[in-house]
Each structure stands twice: as structure tokens, then as C-alpha cells.
Amino acid sequence: MEFNFYALLTAAVVTLLVGFAWYHPKVFGSIWMRESNLTEEDLKKGSMLKIFGLTYIFSLMITMTLMSLTIHQSGAIGMVGGPPLIANAKPSFAAFMADYGTAYRTFKHGALHGFMSGLFFALPIIGINGLFERKSWKYIFIHAGYWIVTLTLMGGIICGFA
Template identity: 30%
Template sequence: MPEFNILAILVAAIVPNIIGALYYGPLFGKTWLESFGMTAEDMKGRNEALIYGGALLCSFVIAFFLFFFMSMGHRDVLEGGEVVINSFATFKHGAFHGFMMFFGLVMPVIIALALFHKTKLKNVLLNIGFWALCFAVMGGILDVWR
């Protein structure tokens, strides 16, 4: 089992909330709302604590398992049976791993759900861009901060 760096996992877990505040706010907020056929007024009256708390909890689960799978993928066993961690421990390397996890696991889920839900292409592309960025940044943080 890898040794978990809980502080790195916690920092990586807040990444989607920080990026999301910018991405779905001033950068693409209006476009995102339009992709649902909604306005800012329609968003009022929601249980914000439940929404953001639940999102943060989900982000923690993502960060935890991203750390776990990246750590397990960086382990090699030498001929003598010794286990060594084989990581470049760079942000770029971790971002690559994070993006590949997104590309292979998350993006197909987003697309499959969108097909069944008849989600507009604009919304699908916004969500793909957001999660690709989040997974890359989270992976970068987790690989550098071993």
C-alpha cells in the first residue's frame, strides 16, 4: 500500500472547487447556464451548503483514488524483490497521469451520460474541458507533493 500524503490529497481535493468558481463563473458561467436553458435567477434558492459540500467530498474521493492509482503505477519490483517508487515527481508528469485517468475513465462517462440525457454539445464540451483541467492539475499536485 502506498503511504498517503493526506495534505497533498486535501489540497488536490479543493482544486475542482477553485477552478470551478472561475470556470463556471466569470469565464464560462453564462455559456454554461445557456447550455441548460437557464439564467442566474434560476440558480437561486438552491441548498448551496449541500451542493458545495457534496462536490468537495466527491473531489476528495477523486483526489484520494488518483493518488492511490498514481502511487501504485509508479512502483516497480526489482529482481531481488525490492519495491521501489519510480516517479519523475514533476508537475508535468503528474498532470499527464491525471489527464490520462480523465481521458480513459471520466470522459467516456460524461459522454455516455450526455447521450442518454440528450445534453447539448456545448454543455458536454464545457464539462469535458473542466474535468480534463481539474484532473491534470490534481495529478500534477499529487505527483510533485510526494
């Protein structure tokens, strides 16, 4: 099973693209700024190159995790020791991959797993942080909603095209 690394690079861009729309003042940006106690002037501070660059690097890290959550064949590859040892795997591995190597490799399936990751992983983490930081439910749901949408799209791209 070969991977399309361009799909992973593309999926990592999703965090930026969804963020541009999600946090736009006409969508949730104004509410987010108010709930975060930020002003337009606050947002102009800092290096945007650094912020966007690190966001993309962190997003690449997320794609690696989502790949293992959305592409079930990753588990089978791990059982034989990973890509370097596939050539030495037993014939049963090749037979398994011939039968099931492309099973559940669709955008829809990946989107389902991405959505579940957002709902059952990102939401609780953001919720816990928000509660301890005494943030509002609006704040929590704005960020959690962003991650649910983002991980859904990323999961779909990774599973369908990687």
C-alpha cells in the same frame, strides 16, 4: 513510502477553485447556463453549504482514485498487502522501493495521468450522459473540459506532493 495527506486535501480543493473560474459568466458560465436551461434564480436555490461540502467530499474520493493512477508505487505496496503489512514484506520489496520508490513522482507525470483520466474516462462518461439526455456538444465539451483541466491539476498535485 509515506503519503502527504495535506496534498490530497489540497488537490480536493482544485475542483472548487477551477469550477469558480470555469463556470464564471465571463468564461463558460453563461454558455453552460443556457445549455443547461438554468437561470440565475435557479442557481440561487439550494443550500450552498451542502453543495460545496458534498463537492469537497466527492473530490476527496476522486483524490484516492487518482493517487492509485498517478503514483505507480501504489501497485507495489498493494502487492505486499498494503501499508499494514509493509513491515513484514520480503527484503526484495525494500530493495525495489529503495531503487524505484521515487521514480516518476513529479507534478508533470501526475498531470499527464490526470489529463489522460480526464480525456479517456471523464469525457466518455459525460459524453454518454449528454447524448442520452439530449444535451448539446457545447454542454458536453464545457463539462469535459472542466474535468480534463481539473484532473490534470489534481493528478499533478497528488503525484508531485503526496
